[in-house]
Amino acid sequence: MTFGTLIPSTLIRIAREYSKKLWVRVLFMGMLAVVSLGFSMLIERFIPDDLASLLTGSAADRLLSIIANAMLAVTTFSLSVMVTVYRSTSTQWTPRIHRLIVQDPTTQNTLAVFIGAYVYALIAIILRELEIFNDKRAFVLFIMTVLVLVLIVFSLIRWVLHLQTFGSLIDTSRQVEEQTRQTFKERLANPCLGANALVDDIPDSAEVVLARETGYIQHIYPESLNAVAKKHRADIYMLRNVGGFISINEPLVKIVRFGDPVDDEHDEKTLRKGIESSIVLGDVRTFDQDPRFGLIVMGEVASKAMSPGVNDPGTAIDVIGRIGRILNDYEDEVDRDRDEVLDHIYVTPLDPHDLIEDAFGALARDGRSVLEVQQWLQKTLAGLMHHPDKGLCKAASTAAQKHLRRALSVIEFEPDREQLLASASPDVRKAVTDTLA
Numbered sequence: 194m195t196f197g198t199l200i201p202s203t204l205i206r207i208a209r210e211y212s213k214k215l216w217v218r219v220l221f222m223g224m225l226a227v228v229s230l231g232f233s234m235l236i237e238r239f240i241p242d243d244l245a246s247l248l249t250g251s252a253a254d255r256l257l258s259i260i261a262n263a264m265l266a267v268t269t270f271s272l273s274v275m276v277t278v279y280r281s282t283s284t285q286w287t288p289r290i291h292r293l294i295v296q297d298p299t300t301q302n303t304l305a306v307f308i309g310a311y312v313y314a315l316i317a318i319i320l321r322e323l324e325i326f327n328d329k330r331a332f333v334l335f336i337m338t339v340l341v342l343v344l345i346v347f348s349l350i351r352w353v354l355h356l357q358t359f360g361s362l363i364d365t366s367r368q369v370e371e372q373t374r375q376t377f378k379e380r381l382a383n384p385c386l387g388a389n390a391l392v393d394d395i396p397d398s399a400e401v402v403l404a405r406e407t408g409y410i411q412h413i414y415p416e417s418l419n420a421v422a423k424k425h426r427a428d429i430y431m432l433r434n435v436g437g438f439i440s441i442n443e444p445l446v447k448i449v450r451f452g453d454p455v456d457d458e459h460d461e462k463t464l465r466k467g468i469e470s471s472i473v474l475g476d477v478r479t480f481d482q483d484p485r486f487g488l489i490v491m492g493e494v495a496s497k498a499m500s501p502g503v504n505d506p507g508t509a510i511d512v513i514g515r516i517g518r519i520l521n522d523y524e525d526e527v528d529r530d531r532d533e534v535l536d537h538i539y540v541t542p543l544d545p546h547d548l549i550e551d552a553f554g555a556l557a558r559d560g561r562s563v564l565e566v567q568q569w570l571q572k573t574l575a576g577l578m579h580h581p582d583k584g585l586c587k588a589a590s591t592a593a594q595k596h597l598r599r600a601l602s603v604i605e606f607e608p609d610r611e612q613l614l615a616s617a618s619p620d621v622r623k624a625v626t627d628t629l630a
Contacts, residue, residue, distance in 0.1 A: 202416040203471075209480065210412070212610055213296045215304065222309025229337055234325065239433035244463065250321060250328035254333040256342060257321070258312045264311035264345070266393055271304055271352065278360035285503070287367060287493040293368055293480060299355045304350040310341050362508060364492060370515045372480050373487025377522055380484055380543070386415040386435075388538035392527060395430050395539075399447035402465060407441045408474035410434070413483060415535050421467035422537035425460065429468065430539045431619045436483040438588040445472065459497040482542070491516055495556035499563060509560055510569045516552045517573040525582050545588040549577075557596040564609050567600040568616040575618040598628065 211217050217554045283291045317334065320326050326334045358364040384390070412431050430447040433439055446468060478486045491512050498508035526542035553570060559564035574596075577589035597617050604610055614622050 199418055200420055203414045206412070206414055215295070215301050218301050218305040219308050222305040222496060223312045223568070226309045227312035227316060229313065229341075230320065233333045233337045238328070238393045238602070240332055244332060250326060250331040250334070253317070253326070253331050253338050254321060256335070256338045257317050260310055260338070260341065260345070261314040261318065263309050264314065268304065268307040268311065269347070271307060274356065275300060282360055282365055283295070283300075286362070286497055287490060289493060290365055290369065292477070293372060294360070294365070295489075297359070297368070301352065301606040303348050303352040303355075306344060310345050313341055360452070366491070366508075366512060369487060369491050369494070370519065373484060373491065374522065375520050376480060376482065376484040376487055377519060381522070381524050381526070384531060384543050385540040386413055386482070386538075387531075387533070388415050388419070388431075388535045388540040390527045391430060391539040391541045395447050396449050397450045399430065400466055401444045402446045402448060403442045404439045404445040404474070405441065405469065406474055407439065407544050409478045410437050410439065410472060411475040412473040412478045414471045414473075415538055415540070418468065418471040419535035419538045421464065421471060421582060424463045425467075427464070428537050428539065431541065432543050436478050436486050485547060485551050485560075488516060488519070488548060492552055492555045496559040499560045499566065506560070506563050506566050509556055509563070509566045512556070513553070513566070513569050513573050517576060520548060520552065520577055520585065521580065523580070523585050525584060545582065545585040546591070549585075549588045549592045553592060555594070557592075557599070561599050562603045564604065564613060567596070567604075567613055568597060571613070571621070575621070578618055578620075588620075590618075590621060593618060594624050596622060597625050601625070601629065
């Protein structure tokens with residue numbers, strides 16, 4: 194790990210990423226089971242003899258046996274449910290949703306509790322066989338086991354309630370919307386990832402750092418990157434945003450030195466290593482730091498719903514409404530007032546035209562002949578044309594005209610054409626009819 198990645202803010206970001214992995218939560222619950230048994234052994238010594246003798250070890254043995262037998266079966270059942278839901282959502286909607294479903298916190302927490310309880314029961318049974326918890330002093334073990342049972346029952350109830358909607362279209366769409374909205378919220382809270390907005394030309398004297406692998410930019414640790422740049426007295430210009438695809442030996446960033454020239458080979462290697470460790474590449478896009486990817490996934494759900502095999506325009510209409518709610522929160526990153534800026538990093542701001550295209554491009558093309566979908570799309574874009582941000586208004590107007598022209602080119606029934614034109618904004622309708630005239 195390089196100098197830059199040791200700063201607290203970067204470590205927190207890395208910890209958040211790992212907290213979304215199932216094995217991390219399972220490992221944590223397993224460790225918690227071991228710690229709880231160790232704590233029980235410690236507390237047992239301070240329990241008075243008359244209180245400790247109220248419960249014998251056989252009472253705890255029965256509970257431990259129930260937990261050990263039940264948790265193995267329940268965990269196996271829960272895993273089979275998870276796999277079934279993962280496969281069905283990937284097949285019915287889009288494979289990109291699979292990665293979001295895998296990170297479902299309720300499912301991960303439930304499995305972690307079940308496996309942790311199983312580990313607790315096994316270790317407790319072993320300790321009983323070794324007579325570390327003897328028959329005369331098993332009071333704390335019994336109380337701790339009862340608390341574990343309470344946690345199991347709570348998790349079971351929560352899991353059953355969660356299964357009522359888990360993997361359904363509404364629940365899946367809501368999860369994608371919430372994740373995308375949260376990513377937008379984080380991005381707008383820290384415009385350009387907290388860095389300077391890259392809106393001007395990069396100086397001609399900039400040095401190029403090439404990518405050493407091919408993949409998508411999954412994460413950028415801006416605080417780490419700024420610390421590396423500051424240490425080496427340079428400004429770093431990101432040539433790709435989060436979610437961008439880059440091939441090996443393509444320019445990744447550009448560097449502009451603002452200090453004395455550095456000829457030290459070790460310093461140069463340290464700088465490049467710090468940059469590479471602060472920009473994580475992978476084979477797939479992720480939802481973290483990438484609001485555009487969430488919009489793309491929602492558009493794919495709507496497109497899949499309009500395929501001949503599904504034929505569900507209502508889902509497409511629902512998704513269009515959700516996308517409209519997300520885009521209503523958009524704010525221009527360039528002119529935002531900020532308390533603190535990472536002054537050595539430059540990142541390209543989000544382009545409203547890209548956001549509109551990511552969200553509506555695919556579904557508008559695949560649903561070009563579906564009147565109801567096109568009407569709702571025009572109404573949603575008409576609403577976005579009244580957004581306070583002028584850039585988003587212009588992008589929505591441009592998209593509305595394009596999608597309206599495409600729909601009119603395939604819808605031949607005159608009453609349907611009139612209905613579609615009536616649903617469009619007056620300015621869009623006039624611009625398109627003037628073109629068609």
